[in-house]
Amino acid sequence: MDLALPAKDYGGVDIGRRNGNAATEVVVGxxxxxxxxxxxxxxxxxGTTTGSAENxxxxxxxxxxxxxxxxxxxxxxxxxxxxxxxxxxxxAAQLLRWVTEHTQLISNPPYADWRCSLTxxxxxxxxxxxxxxxxxxxxxxxxxxxxxxxxxxxxxxxxARPLGIxxxxxxxxxxxxLPKAMDEILTGWTDGRKPTVLYTVPSGQNPxxxxxxxxxxxxIYAVCRKHDVYIIEDEPYYFLHMPPFQKQGISExxxxxxxxxxxxxxxxxxxxPTYLSLDLDGRVxxxxxxxxxxxxxxxxxxxxxSQQMVEQYLRHAECNSQGPSGLSQLIVQKLVDETWGHDGFxxxxxxxxxxxxxxxxxxxxxxxxQLGVLRCSDGNAGNDAxxxxxxxxxxMFLWLQVNHAAHPDASxxxxxxIEEEIYNACIDKGVLVCRGSWFRADPSKPLPGMYFRxxxxxxxxxxxxxxxxxxxxxxxxxFRLS
Ligand code: PLP
Ligand code: PMP
Numbered sequence: 001m002d003l004a005l006p007a008k009d010y011g012g013v014d015i016g017r018r019n020g021n022a023a024t025e026v027v028v029g030x031x032x033x034x035x036x037x038x039x040x041x042x043x044x045x046x047g048t049t050t051g052s053a054e055n056x057x058x059x060x061x062x063x064x065x066x067x068x069x070x071x072x073x074x075x076x077x078x079x080x081x082x083x084x085x086x087x088x089x090x091x092a093a094q095l096l097r098w099v100t101e102h103t104q105l106i107s108n109p110p111y112a113d114w115r116c117s118l119t120x121x122x123x124x125x126x127x128x129x130x131x132x133x134x135x136x137x138x139x140x141x142x143x144x145x146x147x148x149x150x151x152x153x154x155x156x157x158x159x160a161r162p163l164g165i166x167x168x169x170x171x172x173x174x175x176x177x178l179p180k181a182m183d184e185i186l187t188g189w190t191d192g193r194k195p196t197v198l199y200t201v202p203s204g205q206n207p208x209x210x211x212x213x214x215x216x217x218x219x220i221y222a223v224c225r226k227h228d229v230y231i232i233e234d235e236p237y238y239f240l241h242m243p244p245f246q247k248q249g250i251s252e253x254x255x256x257x258x259x260x261x262x263x264x265x266x267x268x269x270x271x272x273p274t275y276l277s278l279d280l281d282g283r284v285x286x287x288x289x290x291x292x293x294x295x296x297x298x299x300x301x302x303x304x305x306s307q308q309m310v311e312q313y314l315r316h317a318e319c320n321s322q323g324p325s326g327l328s329q330l331i332v333q334k335l336v337d338e339t340w341g342h343d344g345f346x347x348x349x350x351x352x353x354x355x356x357x358x359x360x361x362x363x364x365x366x367x368x369x370q371l372g373v374l375r376c377s378d379g380n381a382g383n384d385a386x387x388x389x390x391x392x393x394x395x396m397f398l399w400l401q402v403n404h405a406a407h408p409d410a411s412x413x414x415x416x417x418i419e420e421e422i423y424n425a426c427i428d429k430g431v432l433v434c435r436g437s438w439f440r441a442d443p444s445k446p447l448p449g450m451y452f453r454x455x456x457x458x459x460x461x462x463x464x465x466x467x468x469x470x471x472x473x474x475x476x477x478x479f480r481l482s
Contacts, residue, residue, distance in 0.1 A: 068081075076093070076094065078092050078093075078094040078095070078329075078330060078333050078334075079330070080330065082326070083326035083327055083329060083330035084326060084327070085326065086322075087323065087326055088323065089117070089314050089317040089318045089321070089322055089323035090117045090118060090314055090317075090323065091117060091118025091302070091323055091324060091329060092118070092326065092329045092330070092333060094333050094337060095118060095329050095332065095333040095336075095337065096116060096117070096118060097337075098333065098336055098337040098342075099116050099118065099288070099302040100115075100116045101342065102342060102345070103116055103276070103286075103288075103302075103304050105342060106268070106271075106274065106277075107273075107274045107276040107277040107286070107304070108277060109276050109277060109279055109304070110277070110278075110279065110280055111279070111280070111282060111306070113282075113306060113307040114276075114282075114304060114305065114306060114307070115304070115305070115306070115307045115310040115311075116302050116303065116304045116310070117302060117303050117310050117313055117314055117317070117323075118300065118301070118302050118323060118324050118329065119287070119289075119300070119301045119302055119303055119317075119321075119324065120299050120300070120301070120321045120323070120324050120325075121289055121290075121291055121299045121300060121301045122234055122236055122287040122288070122289040122291070122301050123155055123159070124299075124321060125287050125301060125303050125313075126156055126159055126199070126232065126234060126287060127159050127163075128313060128316050128317065128320070129232050129285055129287075129303075129313070130146070130159060130160055130163055130165055130197075131163065131316065132309075132312050132313065132316060133196070133197050133230060133232075134146060134160075134163070134165045134196075134197060136163045136164025136165050137164040137165075137166075138164045141164060142192070142193055143164060143165070143166060143192065144165055144166070144193060144195070144196065144197070145165070145166035145167065145168050145191075145192070145193075145195045146160060146165060146166070146167055146168070146195055146197045146198070146199050147168050147169075147170055147182060147185065147186075147195045147197070147198045147199070147229070148167060148168075148169060148170065148177075148198070148199045148200065148441050149169065149170060149172050149176060149177045149200065149201070149205060149208070149210075149441065150169030150170060150171050150172055150177075150440070150441050150442070150448065151169070151172070151205075151207055151208050151436065151439040151440060151441065151451070152167070152169065152199070152201075152206075152439060152441045153201060153205075153206045153207070153234070153439070154207075154438055154439050156199055156234070157439075157441060167441045167442060168185065168195060168441065168442060169440065169441030169442045169445070170182045170185060170441075171448075172208065172210060173210075174210055174390045175210060175211065175212050175213055175216045176200070176201075176202065176205055176208075176210040176211065176212040176216065177200060177212075177220065179216070179219035179220045179222070179223045182198075182220065182223050183223045183226070183227075186223070186226075186227040186229070187227075194227065195229065196228065196229055196230055197229065197230050197231075197232060198220075198224060198229050198230070198231050198232065199232045199234065200212075200220070200231065200232070200233060200234070200275075201234050201235065201236075201237075202217060202233060202235055202238075202272070202274075202275065203235050203237045203238050203240070203241065203272070203393075203394040203395060204237035204240055204241075204392060204393070204394035204395015204396065204397065205395070205397075206237075206395070206397060206439075207397055207399060207434060207436070207438075207439045207451075207453040208397070208399045208451075208453075209390070209392035209394075209395055209397040209398055209399050210390075210399075211241070211272070211392070211393040211394045211395070212272065213272055214272045214273055217272060217273060217275060217278060218278065221275060221278050221279075224283060225281065225283070228283075229283070230283050230284075230285070231275050231279075231283055231284045231285070232284075232285050232287065233274065233275040233276065233284055233285065233286045233287065234287045235274065235286065235287070235288070236287075236288070236289040236291055236292040236293075236301075237292055237394050237395035237396065238271065238274065238288075238394070239271075239293050239349040239352070239353065240292065240293070240352070240353060240356050240394050240395050240396065241267075241270065241271055241272075241353065241393060241394040242353060242356060242357040242360060242392070242393060242394060243357060244391065245360070245361055245364050245391045246361060260347060260350075261343075263350055264343065264346045264347060264350055267346070267349075267350050267353065268346065274286060276304055282305070282306035282308075282309075284305065285303055285304070285305040285309055285313075286303065286304045286305070287301060287303055288301050288302050288303075288304070289301035290332060292396070293348075293349055293352060294332065294335075294336075294348075295331075295332070298328045298331065298332055299324060299325065299328060300324050300325075300328050300329065300332055356396065356456070359456040359457075359461065359464070360391075360392060360398070360456050362456070362461045362464055362465065363398055363454065363456040363464050363468065364389075364391060364398070366464060366465045366468040366469070367387075367389060367398070367400070367468055370468045370469055370471075370472035371386075371387040371400070371468065371471070371472050371475070372385065372387075374386040374387055374472070374475060374476070374479075374481065376403050376405075376406035377406075377481070384403065384406075385403075386402065386403050386406060386475065386479065387400055387401065387402050387403075387475065388400075388401045388403075389401065396455050396456060396457040397453055397454070397455050398453075398454045398455070398456065399436075399451055399452075399453055399454075400433075400451065400452045400453075400454060400471075401449055401450070401451050402422070402450045402451070402452065402475060403450075404418060404449065404450040406479070407478070407479055408479065408480055415437075415446075415447045415449070415450045416437050416447065418450060418478065419435050419436065419437055419447075419450050419452075420435070421478055422452070422474050422475065422478050423435050423452075425474035425477060425478060426470065426471055426474045428474075429470040429471075429473060429474055430470055431466075431467040431470040431471055431474075433452040433453065433454055433471060434452065434453040434454075435451075435452065435453075436449070436450065436451030436452060436453065439453070452471070454467070454468075454471070
């Protein structure tokens, strides 16, 4: 793919450019190494406190060591001695440059003063965003309400609640939340202040696996514009977009470099636009994470938003996480920047996407064989399929809908009671599935159906097949089919 990047003004953060493998100048905010009058001053200013007996009485490093550090700074090399020290919350200059370039390549936000900041992952970034954008109901506070999908990432819901922030779920279909329903909710809002924040997971949504196509994203953005709603776009599964399900699994790829470049181009072109790339108003904060495509234990990600929003985010980060771990940043920067570069990272993502496609297809094949044969023999559903699902287009989750109305005890037991019975039976049989009710945005509303979340992220192919067999048996037992 064409990796030529247009020149970008990074405002207070001039993060330098790479020339081939050699980084050129790196300047971070007020710590402007290029404008320092001496390398020693630049070293001091950048937070690499080598110490100087002259100015603050701290022990000086041996001259040779100090010279090494000054050399590293001048060459813009991020190394262990820098990573071990206190740094800027925005992140190490070299990794910040890389994520900014990546964001420009993938989203190219259509306004000038967008910025990135490294984060400690999307969980922490979301908590900060909620604190920035909403007022909870503690101590007589307003008690803002955010909008999200009617089934939403449980951690996000658990993040909002203790902050005193309410959550209102928007009905969904196979493509995620419904813009018309969202418009109606906002238009008819009477319960205090109208929501001003939407939290959405547009690709491979957790837990439903739903992916918003381009048209859906544009429609949702238009509703947000109409009602002046700010969008928190949490898209850790963006690069896990997969081709349609094929029973035989994906075919072997030709391995030559030219073909791979074409594949990368086609892959990136095939991805739906991010909200960030559609954002004409600066109303989007995008959360990216290395968790789902590289190393969850790195606790690293980044936010992208308008400069004003990123500034506020940083002031907050300075008072809590102080930005991500230098050691984590060092490892990731060495890999994605110095070793792979942007095209190497995209090559990795393509490989990962192919791996996930195989795993998803194994799980779907098992579902077709084990669950697709189950029919509703009781209830009002006639001979309809007892378990239904939509093929996930992205992410790592398969959301199974079980027809509650066809259960022999449907008239005497609630959805949650039957869901619990099946969940416990699954555990007895040695498989863990997540209960749909755990993800309800608004637990005071009745469940719109009985669902279970499965994943193809972690198990072996053999165990996934076994797991679905066990789930199928638990369903048969509960519905008294065997
Ligand atoms: N957002 C969503 C929608 C997720 O599904 C997850 C992980 O399950 C996260 C965020 C967590 O991301 P991180 O590891 O970057 O905190
Ligand atoms: N508390 C005190 C009293 C400190 O002096 C410092 C370091 N300046 C901190 C907290 C910050 O600690 P940490 O680096 O773990 O965020």
